Amino acid sequence: MSLCALHVVAAYDWVAARDGATDVLPGVCLVCGSRVGVRYPSGWVCAVCEWRLGEVPDGEVAPPRVDVVYYARWRDRVKIGTSANPRRRLAVIPHDEVLAFERGGRLLEQRRHVEFAAARWPGGEWFRLDDDLARHVAELSAGEVDPWARYDRWRSEELARRG
Known part of the structure; x- marks a missing residue:
């Protein structure tokens, strides 16, 4: 099926709104340092650790221990x-x-x-x-x-x- 440019963009926007679009983060992830994220209409999520971009880990909380x-x-x-x-x-x-x-x-x-x-x-x-x-x-x-x-x-x- 061939689509015109307008409908290709509309289809892309529909899929990106539903499934997110992977892209370079506008800033580094504060949890893992990744620069790759997934953009949703509600905001960015880190593609590596899934931390919401902009949310700062509480400085008073000890870093997580993962053996x-x-x-x-x-x-x-x-x-x-x-x-x-x-x-x-x-x-x-x-x-x-x-x-x-x-x-x-x-x-x-x-x-x-x-x-x-x-x-x-x-x-x-x-x-x-x-x-x-x-x-x-x-x-x-x-x-x-x-x-x-x-x-x-x-x-x-x-x-x-x-x-």
Whole structure:
């Protein structure tokens, strides 16, 4: 079906009003720092963490705590560790890329160390990226190009739960 320019624009506006239109945010998201948002007639929402643009997280509220198990690759090794602040933790660990995050704390980290013990380098939290570990990381990151986007979404969800 061919439409004239006027009707194409009308159809676009109808879909954008219903489903939103992804675009560059007019300002940075105050929760996760993203510059990509979804524009609705009622306002902007961050495309990464879904925080409403312009809403300021309450400064008196402690930042949300989200414990994660991280999988960070450095050369031919993968570190399986845990942190409540992975940005700060990974800033001091040599790594080439963050492969995935998994929501959980020390207990989950210990279970993963046992699960992948056959690939463990002696005396630490570093593992060879064998087929089992690669498959697990692929399952964790399925549908997510940037693991930090998932982490930011978890943080946003924790903020939303508070109020």
